[in-house]
Amino acid sequence: MTYIPHSPKERDAMLATIGVKNLEDLFKDIPAKHRFPDLDLPPALTEMEAAAELAGYADANETTQSFVSFLGAGAYNHYIPAAIDHILRRGEFYTAYTPYQPEISQGTLQAIFEYQSMMTLLTGMEVSNASHYDGATAVAEAANMAYAQFRGKRTRMVISPTVNPQYRETLRTYTQGMGLTLAGDDTRANLDGGPETIEKLIDENTALVIVQYPDYFGRIYDYTRLADAVHAAGALFCVTANPTALAILKTPGEMGADIVVGEGQPLGIPLSFGGPYLGFFTTQKKYIHKMAGRLVGETVDNRGQRAFVLTLTAREQHIKRERATSNICSNQGLLALASAVYLSLLGQTGFRQVAELCYHKAHYAAEQISKLKGYHLCFDTPFFHEFSVCCPKPVAEINAHLLEHGILGGYDLGQDYPALKDHMLIAVTEMNTREEIDLLVEILEEVSHD
Amino acid sequence: MNIPANLKYSKTDEWFDPTTGAMGLTDYAQEQLSDIVFVEILLSVGETVKDGQPAASVESVKAAAETYTAVSGKVSEINEALADSPEILNSDPFGAGWMVKIEGGDASGLMDADKYEKYCAERSH
Amino acid sequence: MIENTVPMEKPKVVEPTLFELSSPGRSGVTFPQPDVPVASLPKSLLRKELPLPELAEVDVIRHYMHLSKFNYSVDGGFYPLGSCTMKYNPKINEDIARLPGFAFTHPLQPIESVQGNMALLYTMQEWLKEISGFKAVTLQPSAGAQGELTGVLIMRAYHQSRGDTKRIKMLIPDSAHGTNPASSGMIGLQIVQIPSDKHGNVDLAALKAECDDTVVGLMLTNPNTLGLFDEHLEEVVKTIHACGGLVYGDGANLNALLGVLRPGDAGIDLMHFNLHKTFSTPHGGGGPGSGPVGVTASLADFLPAPIVDIVDEGDDDIPPLYGFINPPKTIGRVKSFHGHFGVILRAFTYIAMHGPEGLRQISEYAVLNANYLLARLRSTYNVPYDRICMHEFVAEGMVEGSDVRALDIAKRLMDYDFHPPTNYFPMIVHEALMIEPTETENKDTLDAFAEALIKIAAEAKTNPELLHEAPHKTPFGRMDEVKAARELVLCCWLPEDYASS
Incomplete structure (x- = not known):
């Protein structure tokens, strides 16, 4: 079945208004030899059949509920508290687009503003963007930001081998055209040396140092001394953190981090075989112009009402194009909403x-x-x-x-x-x-x- | 639109003052960009520059632009005040809104005020 | 800074923030007491305070319910945002994505325990290959922009693997989305902009002038952002291939081509899909998207790792075993795990319900709707590249004898309860209004929208102030964007001594 609402009569009336005889006439620009291919796909299912078919796939899995x-x-x-999905399921949230028209998008905008606020509290930072794809890409965006901050003049980044292997792999992918040296990304290195082993890898050409908190093996280190060493070399310090741990642990902000990112999935987002999740990204205000991603700020409308808008948008790709810090366009809007609801329910x-x-x-x-x-x-x-x-x-x-x-x-x-x-x-x-x-x-x- | 007669102008809308070596964005450029919210000077004092190289990155509420060096020479001073108050570029582009000073610049390749005025008029219909 | 001598009136708060609603001691959820001995916490590593808002469940629900009412949505009305394909999002898709058999699977489970997921991902790869004419597909990229990054990395890796290291130029038409140059810029390529000709096609002469052995490739959106199918597609492709470059297809506008043209058949080398546009997955107020990438056989080895394949064929009694494999020359992984699985599930359901004929109908009716609106509006608004369009078209948001701009028209449309079209994009059209109705809108809606735009054109002449000040009937009016950018309030105001209270 399809979701096309036209009756045959309406279709014909529309074709007549356009001035063509049939639907095929609208496709004359398409090269004739390739036009209207036969697609070898299974025949259409009704909703009832599709529900049964998809349930069959689902039933072929073991889950964290059955195991x-x-x-x-x-x-x-x-x-995941029940109330979260009831809010996510409101069509006003999930079937809206990016809030580019603030007059009719205040729901999304205020929700992101509140999300940003809670993320900065959690990480101990000053600003948060509206989110990235996941924890791994948030780390890669931290590298992009540091690269932009030093205008490409510092070409070394240090990443601890005890950062999640998939994050390190993603970082390698993202940076492969940037002419960078990645130090520390060695799984054969000493894994028991703590932050001191990372300290030794920092030099004057280092733009960014990345560690995980708690690290990939669950260990908690105080990175204050490392942060001082990073700053002494003039570099930026990025911590990728587990948000649940931040409920009780000292914030990376307190330790001196310049960028705190992480995977927001633990905040009320289903496992869902790996995605969609939520990459949170927070930093200090002074770096905001080099930060990628959408950002919501407070303002007033012409009726004197407090309101929210996407702000500093000239940083982003749709205006700055190849000179933007990143190509990122979307944020994980609905997942950011889920995490904000989660945090507000739990308090x-x-x-x-x-x-x-x-x-x-x-x-x-x-x-x-x-x-x-x-x-x-x-x-x-x-x-x-x-x-x-x-x-x-x-x-x-x-x-x-x-x-x-x-x-x-x-x-x-x-x-x-x-x-x-x-x-x-x-x-x-x-x-x-x-x-x-x-x-x-x-x-x-x-x-x-x- | 203000186009001071004592200054020289580039095709990319920078002004240059041959007596002080200062350069910045023209009134025409700031008006096109509208409300400027961020300026980053891409040069450092002591640096030798060639004309036409990126000098500053400017972002407004709606647009982003790059400013280029109007002349070749040596950077002698940078206007640090712009970082905290980028709106000066809108309010006083030829005065407090100067961006950098370049020593030893040769302005002979630049337009004079009359020529620049025509150049702006051509583009704004 | 200019000092404010007149005290500003405090803005009216329409809906308080969570922090303003908070009252210490309230809680929306509680958890069981520990059933294990309590371990001692590492004191020197603990945070001092955590001033999160405190609310009861009902407070949270009402807050978000209030906020939701300020949003315009596809469920609420017509959303003709050009280039965004804001089609109706079928409800069954939402139920499928939440089936416990999917939602409660961990991405690192042994593959034997998730064969349902694996079979589905494999089938999705096969379906996208068939729909697009490509030979291999990765489902990993998170969104269109990440699909582009994946694509340009593949193009770079392909040239480098052949020892062809001097290719540094990416050709990008002037009508392209900003993500195209941004994706190429991220990996250090030089961007060369190619102009459009007077029919809205890629300017062939300009393209040929740039083609040499330093070209990585061309990033082509086709139909382009004017909603026009490039009349010289075959020659464009031939030109790029002749200089050793690759043609990247930006799949943002694939909603015009389902069952109409397979990009792979037309010589495109690789392309990303936007599952959240073409295949009906909801936009979620800004995301999540999903941006799988399809490639020709010669690029398959470079795809991100891992992809899903059959690792054991099985036999009559034993079903095939699906597993993850790493393409031999992979560019690496572009994110954690296996892509936006929850989004892929929705798109999979959508494709399953359409079948081959249904998919073709999607594009036929998307193009019908766009051309119908074009036919109804062209006598009121100038359409600079006026020919049969594909799924969208671009008009000039100007009215003769009036000073109103595209922005005013867009804002005034809100008073007629329509979401405005994309405006000021593509940049090659003055005061652009980019209109994409999608196939899921009926004739009555399109007529009402056309009539609103015609009426607005009349208002522009008789009462331009009405438009300059619009919208009037929405809960919020025009925003002070300069204040937002200059004052930069990016977090909720926290009451003083909040943490200690």
């Missing part, structure tokens, strides 16, 4: 509660697992809700066994870090009950005996 999940590594299984009490539950449960799990023969925690640094465990067997083998018991095990770190063969990255959130954690421990023990 107990300890999988994180960049995407986290958190509780400071609820949000702290989630973070603390994650922390306590992860520490319980870590303690229980570390008591098992053959398993031990890889690092003794403080961690948030994720930790790496050295296992007695290959992680794939253990995970296959866990899957049989209805458990999605942790991420196999050996895929990205050769030195971490047989290491599993386990994430625990407020969604995991003590019984589930105990079951995980029990099966892990069982596997080690097999």
Whole structure:
């Protein structure tokens, strides 16, 4: 079926107004030999058939609902309050375009303004843009911004090997035409040296230093000293942070970060097999003109009412074209809305509660697992809700066994870090009950005996 | 529109003062751009420049433009006040809105006020 | 700064912000008490305060309900934004994307546990290949602009893999979207602008003059942003290929070509799709989009990693096993995980429900609607490149004998309860009004819109002030954009001592 509303009579009347006989006459500019190809696609389904067909695909998956999940590594299984989707489902929000006409887009504009406000609070920064595609591209946009800030005169960027491997890979992709040197992007490097190992990589040609907080292995470091070293070299300091952790942890802003970015998925956004998610991007006011992405500011309308508009738009590609910091056009509008609703529903009490539950449960799990023969925690640094465990067997083998018991095990770190063969990255959130954690421990023990 | 007779003008709408070495955006240019909200001077003091190279990046509420060096020479001074108050470019383009001073510039390739006035008129119909 | 001597009147607050609505101690959601022993928190690493707003669920719902009423939307009315393809967003798509079997899958699950997702992604790749005439597709790019970046990186990698390293020029027509030069600029290419000829096509002579062995390629939007199909497409493609360049297709306007022309058949080398335009996924107030990229066989090895493929054929009893593979010369990954899966699901459902005939009808009726509006409006508004258009057309927003501008006409349309067309783009048309009705609007809506525009043209002559001051009937009037940019208030005002209260 289609969503075309024309009756045959209306169609014919319209063709007559245009002055052509039939629909084909409208396509004479199309090269004749290629015009109207036969497409080899399945025949059209009715809505009823499509619903059944798609349910079939969905039913062929196991999920974090049907299974107990300890999988994180960049995407986290958190509780999503029911009210969020009721707001997202309002057609006024999800079927609107980018708010280029502020007189009839104040809903979207004020919602983004509030989102920006909450993100700056969370990260301890002064300004936030209206969002990027995801955490990985937000890191890449930080690199674009630093490159623009130094007008291409500083050509070295340092990224810790303990930044999410997919973020590092995305950064490599984005920067491949920019003539940059990426230092630190080495998974064979010492992973246990902390911020000091990064400090050694900074020089006078360094534009940007990027670290993760908590890092990819869940570890929490205070980056204050590193930030000082970065600034002493005249470079910018970027922290990619987990927003749930920021509910209780010292803000990167307090540590001296110039740019704080991250993956906003934990803030009320479904796992949805990896997307769409939310890249948040915050910085200090003095860098705002080099920041990419949309930005909402407060103003008044000609009736004396407080209102909001997209502002400083001349920075963006549709005006500045090839001289813009980035080519980004869209933002993750609906996902930014979801995260703002999430944060406003939880408030400071609820949000702290989630973070603390994650922390306590992860520490319980870590303690229980570390008591098992053959398993031990890889690092003794403080961690948030994720930790790496050295296992007695290959992680794939253990995970296959866990899957049989209805458990999605942790991420196999050996895929990205050769030195971490047989290491599993386990994430625990407020969604995991003590019984589930105990079951995980029990099966892990069982596997080690097999 | 103001076109001071003592200044010289480039085709990309910069003015140059042969006596002081100052250069900036013309009144015509600031009017086209409308409300300017950001200026970034792309040159540093002591730098040797060639005419026609990017000197500043200017953004207004609606548009973005690049300003080019009007002459070749050595940059002797930069107007630091513009960074905090870019609106000066709108209010006083030929005075407080000067952008950089260039020493040793040869203005012979530039237009005089009469010629520039005609040049502007040609473009604004 | 100029001092304000007259105190400004405090603006009227129509809807308070979340922060202004907040009252310490309220909460919208609570969570269970810990069922495990409480671990000690690392004191030196804790934040001091977290002054997030505090509200009950009902406060939050009402706040956003109020805000939603200030938005114009496709569900609420006609949205003829040129180049944006604001078609109706079918409701079934929303339900499909929220099926727990999809929404609760983690992107790093073992592939054996997500074969439903994998089969769907594989099928989507196959369908997009068939629709576009390309030989391989990546679903990873997040939006059209990221699809472009992916595309220009592929073009660069292709030339470099052949040792052809002196290619640095990207040719871009003057009617192109800003993302085209921005994407090329991001990877350090030089942009060469190609003018349009008087029929709205790429100026062939100018194109040929720029073609040499330093050309990476041409970024071509076709139909272009004037809504016109380039009459010399074959020659344009031939010209670029003759100098060793590649032709990138900007798929923003694919809604004119479904079942009409496969860009791959016409010699285009690679192209991005905008699932949020052509395939009905909602724009979400600015995103998320989704920008898959299709390429010819010779570019397939450069696609971003990973893509979905059959890793085990299976047999009569065992279904095929789908997995991720990395193309051998991949440019790398352009984002985390596997693309905007939730958006892809909606587009997949849409394609499944249309089938081959339905897809062709989409484009036929999109083009019918645009030409109908053009026919009704051309005697009132000048259309500088006036010929049979594709899915959109560009008129001049000016009325003889009046000083009104495109902006005034656009704002006045809001008083007639229509969303204005795109204005001041493309830049090659003076006072441009770019109108794209899409196929999902009926004749009554189009007639009402045409009549509103005709009436506005009359108002422009008799009462231009009405237009200069428009809109009048909307909840908000024209904005002080200079104040917004000069004063830069980008966060909510926080009450003093908020954190400690």
